[in-house]
Structure formats: structure tokens, C-alpha cells
Amino acid sequence: MVALAVADPITFPAVGASLDVEHISHAFDIDGNVLPVLDDVNFNVKPGEFIALLGPSGCGKSTLLRLVAGLEPPRSGVLLEDGEPVTGPFPSRVVVFQDPTLFPWRNVWDNVALGLEAQGILKSQLHRVDAAIDLVGLTGFRKAYPHQLSGGMAQRVALARALVNDPRILILDEPLGKLDSLTRITMQAELVALWQRKGFTTLLVTHDVEEALFLANRVIVFSDRPARITADIAVDRPYPRHRGDPRLAELRRNILGLLGLDATW
Amino acid sequence: MSTYSESRAVALPQSAEEGAAFAGRRLSFPASFLVNGTAVLASIAWVGFGLSCLWWADLADWPRTHPLAVAAFVIAGGILAATLGANWLGRFGPALQQRAPWLLALGLFLTLWEVATAKFAWLPLPFFPPPQAIIEVYTDDLPKLLDSVFASIKLQLGGYAIGAAVGFLTGVSIGWSRNVGYWVHPVLRFIGPLPATAWLPFAFFTFPSSWSASTFLIALATGFPVTVLTWSGVASVNNAYYDVARTLGAKPSFLVLKVAIPAALPHVFVGLFMGLGASFAVLVVAEMIGVKAGLGWYLQWAQGWAAYSNMYAALIVMSLLCSGAITLLFRTRDRLLVWQKGVVKW
Secondary structure (H helix, E strand, O other): OHHHHHHOOOOOOOOOOOEEEEEEEEEEEEOOEEEEEEEEEEEEEOOOOEEEEEOOOOOOHHHHHHHHHOOOOOOEEEEEEOOEEOOOOOOOEEEEOOOOOOOOOOOHHHHHOHHHHHOOOOOOOHHHHHHHHHHOOOHHHOOOOHHHOOHHHHHHHHHHHHHOOOOOEEEEEOOOOOOOHHHHHHHHHHHHHHHHHHOOEEEEEEOOHHHHHHHOOEEEEEOOOOEOEEEEEEOOOOOOOOOOOHHHHHHHHHHHHHOOOHHHO | OHHHHHHHHHHOOOOHHHHHHHHOOOOOHHHHHHHOHHHHHHHHHHHHHHHHHHHOOOOOOOOOHHHHHHHHHHHHHHHHHHHHOHHHOOOHHHHHHHHHHHHHHHHHHHHHHHHHHHHOOOOOOOOOOOHHHHHHHHHHOHHHHHHHHHHHHHHHHHHHHHHHHHHHHHHHHHHHOHHHHHHHHHHHHHHOOOOHHHHHHHHHHHOOOHHHHHHHHHHHHHHHHHHHHHHHHHHOOOHHHHHHHHHOOOOHHHHHHHHHHHHHHHHHHHHHHHHHHHHHHHHHHHHHHOOOOOHHHHHHHHHHOOOHHHHHHHHHHHHHHHHHHHHHHHHHHHHHOOOOOOOOOO
């Protein structure tokens, strides 16, 4: 892997992992009351697939991502990455959150280097940091501090900070949710390009039906809390996709119907 | 933050002359006199100060009156020369112009002080010495004053360093570990708010020397605010930072050293600042009561001998030292926290 990376520092040798979500249920204790958030969620992701998770606000999609990332153990059920159970956080599964959560005391370069530094391999892998920064188009901003960046640039840094670890599963928790609509459209296209180039498995939580259809191979629709899967829809259109595609419009209508919003059509 | 003030300096003309230069025209002589008027007035005020020293006879015997007058004339000449030659002085010219109102005020104040004390004694004399009496202290009692300064700095540095280090480590431990917090927090709540000076009688007979007792008291005064603010800084770190670091493969030691501590640093510096203020108070009291050295002791000694000019001289030195220490702390902070937006300028 290292040899490959040296030979071509732009291409990361990441290959997507499969993910099996088996009978996952989860709940929170809030002031002594048990609040169920996930109810027997079951689905399988093939290596390199791009999955979008759609559902009403607060239904528990983000909680599912935290479980996949290994930040919390589920109450019941198993998560398997390439057949191996997930027991804790690991840099093969990296999360990009809705807020960029860059460390304000580190400049762009040091923020992107965070993962390699935490794993103790930064000294021998400096070129990967530069390559990741180039990849998201921030070559001139290595020394900039987070407070000097726009929202879109900050989110690009967060993306580079994730990609520098060569994740096998990239977990995106509404990463474009707080960006303005023009930046969002640009970054959606960039995400597709990155995903096609790297081949990592992607799990994207979003509220935006159009975004889900523009990006994903499959859209999994969740019910209100506690979240259950109500539909698993294959988006059978080639990339690059066009926002005006009548097939996508049809799928959009179906999904809005599943979410109980068909009255808007 | 230095970068911001520099960019401001570039954006705005610093003086009317620079402003005119921006507008692209040269100033004629009367106009340039108007621009430099304050500096010229300041020069006149210093001449006035020198004259006030010489015009009337001193009410008592002060051997430094003449040298002081000469120094005032030299300063007046310097201000005038620097104003007329501002174009050849580079950055010093605008810097002088910016400070001209202060120089003027200072000249007027010194003149008034001179006249009110040495010449007419409008202020009762032994208690309000004239400027030349204070100059005399600096020239004639310099060795003793310097010894006191070094003693104070030594005591202050030792106590402050110990207090800051212990406070920082305690604060990080309480903020990070629930177990440490369980045991240390009640002790901190019980002992911390007690003014460090209340420990004075206890400290001076339990410690082997008055020097170690004072070090302990200064460390105590420094340690409490540093502990509390470091603790609150560590406790208020955004949990998302830990989530990010953990998903990227961070171990607990990385979370403490590279996430919790840098995130808490702005709070730590507030604690260090408050600790510095508190420790100055303890330093002076400890020197007045226990240690037979240092500026606090010098003050006490001067008061005992009714040497009021020595007292004022020591007060001025003490104020410069304390202000210098705070400046140093803020410079360090600005350097370490360049990533922060809009930190307070000292």
C-alpha cells in the first residue's frame, strides 16, 4: 500500500469494505425514560457502494452512523465490516460531520494531518497530507487557520482530513447540510468524483431527497423514531447524473410519498 | 493579535502628514507646523518644566535640581529635533507624532508637580517629594533598590512557576478524570477561596525559612485561579472534537495532550493572568511581614524612616515590574494563541 502511495501520491489505494447492519436496535436513557431510536435495522452494503440514508429529522439516522463509526456500541445487533465485528472507532471508518469541527488551534495542514499523527505514522507519510489537501482543491491554504476559511472550504478540509486516512468506509453525516445551495451543488459533484476515483464505500445521511438521488446507488428510507427501514430503493442511473433526469424526478416523487410529503406534488 | 494590528497600520495613515502624503501633495511650512503643533507644544512644555526647576529657589536642599533641569531641556530639544527631522527618522517619526499629546501632558504634569512641591509646597512637603528627590533615590540608593528588585523577582518567579505548574496539572486532572475530580474538587472548594494571605501566620512558623513560606503562599495564590480555569477549560471542550479524534484513531493520551489541553489554553491564560495579579499582592505582603528583602520590604523600610521619596521611587519600579510581567504573559499568549480571533490587546 505504501509503495503504491509513493508511486502515485494522488491516487489513494483505498478499496471499499462491505458493511452488514444486522438487527441493530438502540435506545437512549433520558431522565430515566428509555427512548428507542433504532428498531431492528437490517441492511447490507456491498464494497464500494454509495448508500444514502433518508428519513424525517431526528429519526435516528445519525445515531446509526455513530454506531457504524464505533463511537457507541449498539444495545443489540451486530455491525460487520468485511465480516469482522465493529468494536470501536478505527480509521478505516471515518466520519465527516455536519459541522466541519476543525481544531481551531491547528492550521489546515495540521488539521488534515490529525489522523496520521494520532496513529503515529505522520513522519513517514507527510506526502499523503499534501496529496489530500490538493485533492480537495485547497493547495494554497495549507497555512490558513479555520477561522479564516469559508464554510465550504472548512468542509473541504474536513473531507481531506477524512480521506488522508484512506478510509474503506466513508461516513458522511449531512456534510453539506449547512452550506449555501451553490456550494452544495459544486461539492455534490466533487463527492461523486472522489468516490468514483477512490472506490470507498460511502454511507451518507441527508435530508435532501434530490441530493440522495444525485449521489447514491441506493437510497434507504427510514420511518419516524424509532427508525425502521420503510424502503430500499436502487437508483439505476449511470454517473454523471443530471438533475433534470425524468427517472430521478419519478423516484423523488415516490420517496416524498414514502415520507408522507406527497401532498406537495 | 499582531497580524491584525499590522494590517490596520497599513490600511490607515498614522498621522495627518501621512494622510497628506496619501493624497499626493507636499505640505507647505505653516501646514506642516500645524500638523506637528502638538509635538512643538510638548517641546515647549518640557522647556517650561526645565525653567520651573531653575526659576525659583528650592525650599529644601535637593542636589539633583540642576541636572533635572538640564535633562528636561535635552528632552525638549530631542522632541523638537525629532519632529523637524521626522522625514529622516523612518518609523520613529510617526510613532513620536502619535505620542506627542502624551509628551505634552507629561511635561505639563511635571511642571505642575515641580512647582507644587519643591517651589511653593502647596502639597505638604515630606509626604509629597518633588521629582528631583525621586531622581536622587535612583542615583544614590541604586544598589539597595536593585537588590530589592532582584529579590522580588526571584521570589515571585519561583512561587509563580510552582503555582502555575501545579495548578495546570491539577486542573487538567480534575477536568479529565472523574475519580481525581471526586477527591480534589471538595478540597479545592474548601481551601481555594481562602485568601492566600490568611495563611501567613501559619506559613511563617511551619516552613523552615521565610523565603520558602513566601514561595508557598505565592504558589497558593497563583495555583487556585489557574486550577479552576484550566479545569473549566478542559471540561468545556466540545465533545465533537473528541469524536473526530477518536474516529481518526486517537488514543487517550492523544486526546488529553493534543485535544483537551490546546482547546483549554485560552482559559488557562485567563487563569494565569488572574494568578499573576493575586500573586503580586501576596508577594508584597509577604515581603513586608516576613522576608527581609524585596521591594515590599524596601517600601516598609522607607516608610519606617519617613523616606517618602524612596517609597515613591520603589512604587514606580514595582509598577513597571508588574506591568512588564503582565505584558510578557500577554505576549506569550498572543504567540501561542495566534489561532484565536480578536484577543484583548494589553
